[in-house]
Amino acid sequence: MNDKLSCNLHSKLRKVTSMSVAKVFTIALMFVAVVLPLFFILAELGTVDFIAVISSSKFLSALGNSVSVSIVTALLSITFSFTLAYLISRSNCRFKSIFAVAITVPMLIPSISHGTGLVLLFGENGIITNMFGVSSSIYGFTGVMIGSFMYSFPVAFLMFTDVLKYEDRMVYDVADIMGIPKWRQFIDITLPYLRRPLISIFFAVFTMVFTDYGVAMMVGGRFETLPLFMYNEVIGQLNYGVGAVVSLVLVLPAGIACVFDMCNKDSGNHNTVNKAVINRSTKRFNVITYVVCGISLVIVALPIIAFCMIGFVTKYPVDNSFSFINFVKVFEMGLFKHLGNSLVIAMLTSLIGVGLSYTVAYFAARSNKGVLSKSLHIVSLSSLAIPGVVLGIAYSIMYGGSGFASTIFILVLVNIVHFFSSSYLLAYNAFGKINANYEVVSKTLNVSRFRFVLDVLIPETGDTILEMFSYFFVNSMVTISAVSFLANANTNPLALLINQLERELLTEAIAIVSMVILFINVCVKLSIYGLKRLRSTYYAK
Amino acid sequence: MELLKFENISKTYGTAAVLKDVSFAVEKGEFISILGPSGCGKSTILNILIGILAPDEGHVYKDGVDITELDPSKRKMGIVFQNYALFPNMSALKNVEYALSINNDTKETARVVATELLAKVGLSEHMNKKPNKLSGGQQQRVAIARTLALNPDIMLFDEPMSALDVSTRLVLRDELKSIQAEYGITMIYITHDQEEAFSMSDRIIVMSEGHIEQFDTPKNIALSPANEYVEKFVVEQINKKIEALTGFLNV
Numbered sequence: 031m032n033d034k035l036s037c038n039l040h041s042k043l044r045k046v047t048s049m050s051v052a053k054v055f056t057i058a059l060m061f062v063a064v065v066l067p068l069f070f071i072l073a074e075l076g077t078v079d080f081i082a083v084i085s086s087s088k089f090l091s092a093l094g095n096s097v098s099v100s101i102v103t104a105l106l107s108i109t110f111s112f113t114l115a116y117l118i119s120r121s122n123c124r125f126k127s128i129f130a131v132a133i134t135v136p137m138l139i140p141s142i143s144h145g146t147g148l149v150l151l152f153g154e155n156g157i158i159t160n161m162f163g164v165s166s167s168i169y170g171f172t173g174v175m176i177g178s179f180m181y182s183f184p185v186a187f188l189m190f191t192d193v194l195k196y197e198d199r200m201v202y203d204v205a206d207i208m209g210i211p212k213w214r215q216f217i218d219i220t221l222p223y224l225r226r227p228l229i230s231i232f233f234a235v236f237t238m239v240f241t242d243y244g245v246a247m248m249v250g251g252r253f254e255t256l257p258l259f260m261y262n263e264v265i266g267q268l269n270y271g272v273g274a275v276v277s278l279v280l281v282l283p284a285g286i287a288c289v290f291d292m293c294n295k296d297s298g299n300h301n302t303v304n305k306a307v308i309n310r311s312t313k314r315f316n317v318i319t320y321v322v323c324g325i326s327l328v329i330v331a332l333p334i335i336a337f338c339m340i341g342f343v344t345k346y347p348v349d350n351s352f353s354f355i356n357f358v359k360v361f362e363m364g365l366f367k368h369l370g371n372s373l374v375i376a377m378l379t380s381l382i383g384v385g386l387s388y389t390v391a392y393f394a395a396r397s398n399k400g401v402l403s404k405s406l407h408i409v410s411l412s413s414l415a416i417p418g419v420v421l422g423i424a425y426s427i428m429y430g431g432s433g434f435a436s437t438i439f440i441l442v443l444v445n446i447v448h449f450f451s452s453s454y455l456l457a458y459n460a461f462g463k464i465n466a467n468y469e470v471v472s473k474t475l476n477v478s479r480f481r482f483v484l485d486v487l488i489p490e491t492g493d494t495i496l497e498m499f500s501y502f503f504v505n506s507m508v509t510i511s512a513v514s515f516l517a518n519a520n521t522n523p524l525a526l527l528i529n530q531l532e533r534e535l536l537t538e539a540i541a542i543v544s545m546v547i548l549f550i551n552v553c554v555k556l557s558i559y560g561l562k563r564l565r566s567t568y569y570a571k
Numbered sequence: 572m573e574l575l576k577f578e579n580i581s582k583t584y585g586t587a588a589v590l591k592d593v594s595f596a597v598e599k600g601e602f603i604s605i606l607g608p609s610g611c612g613k614s615t616i617l618n619i620l621i622g623i624l625a626p627d628e629g630h631v632y633k634d635g636v637d638i639t640e641l642d643p644s645k646r647k648m649g650i651v652f653q654n655y656a657l658f659p660n661m662s663a664l665k666n667v668e669y670a671l672s673i674n675n676d677t678k679e680t681a682r683v684v685a686t687e688l689l690a691k692v693g694l695s696e697h698m699n700k701k702p703n704k705l706s707g708g709q710q711q712r713v714a715i716a717r718t719l720a721l722n723p724d725i726m727l728f729d730e731p732m733s734a735l736d737v738s739t740r741l742v743l744r745d746e747l748k749s750i751q752a753e754y755g756i757t758m759i760y761i762t763h764d765q766e767e768a769f770s771m772s773d774r775i776i777v778m779s780e781g782h783i784e785q786f787d788t789p790k791n792i793a794l795s796p797a798n799e800y801v802e803k804f805v806v807e808q809i810n811k812k813i814e815a816l817t818g819f820l821n822v
Contacts, residue, residue, distance in 0.1 A: 465654060470621065470650060470656075473622075474723075475674075475721060476644040476673070476721070477673050481673060485658075485669070486658045486661075
């Protein structure tokens with residue numbers, strides 16, 4: 031009996047490996063970075079009269095505005111992006127991969143730039159307003175809706191494309207053989223398959239719009255949304271208590287979405303799916319695809335054309351001669367300094383962020399799937415449920431007044447936390463697709479974990495690592511949410527310079543800053559694409 | 572000479588007892604099959620043998636030394652999986668020499684050993700190909716060569732031929748037996764295929780629901796099955812196959 035006991039104890043002790051210690055440490059770290067700051071928001075609630083805030087007419091009207099504009103935009107975005115994704119993934123029209131890339135360009139500029147684009151096109155002195163003499167105002171609900179649509183539909187498009195990619199082709203082949211017409215196949219096979227992703231994508235777009243203040247700041251006019259209300263209260267009047275109250279409301283949809291996704295989680299194992307392209311192409315289908323793609327390209331291109339037209343003339347519409355005068359102005363306002371900040375922040379965020387999320391995903395996905403791994407997985411996904419603005423306020427309350435709060439490093443930290451979950455998921459899913467027996471084989475071959483990761487795992491997941499880097503970098507360049515509560519005159523990144531320019535009504539300068547951000551992100555995307563091509567030619571040998 | 576001993580091993584997951592007081596011993600140079608349907612506990616035995624799973628009770632001995640708590644890398648055992656688990660970014664040659672070069676062999680020695688082993692399994696012409704350019708049978712040969720490279724005392728096989736077509740299986744069976752004869756390695760082979768177990772093994776462990784039903788030579792199992800389970804799961808199945816194969820002759 032004693033022998034039995036000691037054996038049990040021994041085997042339990044054996045489980046306390048260095049891996050478990052690393053996991054506990056990581057869980058603690060994630061807790062401090064993600065969950066703890068939220069407690070500071072709760073503490074801040076004590077400083078205000080909660081009921082008074084949520085029953086104030088300003089709060090209620092902002093809430094109503096936010097909910098209505100988010101629902102309408104989400105429906106619009108989803109309808110349009112699904113149509114687009116379905117057409118592109120099922121047709122065999124030429125240039126479809128180019129279309130698919132071009133449609134995601136709006137993701138490379140800040141939300142506030144989308145608002146600016148609308149003002150430049152349809153504002154009182156907008157290009158299209160002047161060209162066609164349109165008189166109806168863009169400011170208000172319509173503007174916020176269109177601007178939010180512009181910056182959210184590419185995200186929904188990517189999500190739909192990803193979902194449609196994993197649909198099993200065999201099912202459609204069988205349906206064809208059984209003589210089921212195409213439209214019935216769509217209704218009876220495609221739509222039921224999309225039900226869960228559809229809800230997820232709706233929540234994702236709703237949350238994006240619900241928590242963004244950039245578009246409303248630019249084209250909202252008197253139409254104040256909840257995050258803008260919070261931004262004005264906190265940045266303008268240092269009213270952190272009200273910020274805390276609004277934060278609670280802003281967390282709700284993302285929180286619900288996060289729980290929904292966790293409950294409906296996909297095992298991530300698509301190995302059995304026959305992924306060969308499902309081809310629905312008829313001549314008519316292709317024509318429709320070209321038309322819809324053409325429309326989306328115009329939507330995507332219009333703001334960029336507007337930035338170029340406004341940025342390179344002396345003073346639109348008074349003096350339309352070509353000039354660099356707006357560039358000079360922006361340089362004088364410290365373009366290089368802010369650009370430098372942005373690049374340093376984006377680079378540090380990407381390097382550290384990739385390292386951390388990759389390591390944590392490795393712990394969670396490639397070791398014993400015990401309670402620790404599962405806890406680590408859930409904690410790692412928790413930042414998905416926290417909107418950037420809420421994270422920003424939480425950090426600003428938590429670190430306010432400390433030396434750390436005035437450095438560029440707090441911006442790096444908040445960005446890493448903000449974008450951590452998505453990057454983590456990229457790595458986690460990639461690890462799930464890799465042969466589960468490698469670690470055992472390595473052990474019996476006396477190859478250490480470290481060597482295995484270095485020699486096999488990293489080369490094998492190189493494309494995913496590049497994707498993660500690009501995700502961190504591009505988002506750090508365009509984000510105006512969390513950082514807006516933490517940056518100061520010295521650490522301000524380029525995207526936040528737009529807020530300042532907006533206050534000074536320097537629309538031309540905003541156009542130029544937007545173009546610079548777009549240019550850098552396009553360069554990063556192209557470099558990543560080039561590196562992936564290099565890798566694939568190298569590994570094809 | 573007794574090489575390996577499994578002594579009163581039990582393992583429980585939650586409330587499900589996967590192994591119930593399992594004991595057996597393996598002689599040096601034997602070819603042992605562990606035969607049973609899925610869920611009978613054969614993979615758990617493998618995981619405990621290789622050292623990635625600790626038993627709740629009992630001990631594992633190798634050469635009389637208790638290795639229950641020993642790290643997998645120190646057990647001098649190699650493993651071959653059904654899905655090969657070759658490192659996809661390395662050529663066949665790199666896969667075989669990788670562990671050698673890490674374990675303090677010089678690059679030159681590692682290359683010589685790996686080249687010889689790949690020649691032995693008939694892959695000299697395909698040495699520089701990546702796994703995805705090799706057939707299933709060829710990948711499995713690389714996996715066997717990779718395991719042989721570290722000169723293990725015991726080689727474990729986890730249903731290594733389940734993903735291969737019948738003709739490849741037949742060839743590989745012979746190759747495996749001749750490798751065993753040449754190197755004198757003890758082999759433990761997990762399978763759910765009666766025919767495979769009977770054609771290759773010196774002795775077979777028949778398992779069901781976490782315990783051993785019979786551990787004997789194929790001949791003894793066929794002639795005198797220990798109980799109804801062995802009779803039904805093993806002997807009847809084998810006879811059915813023989814009938815199916817020879818039946819047409821009598822028509």
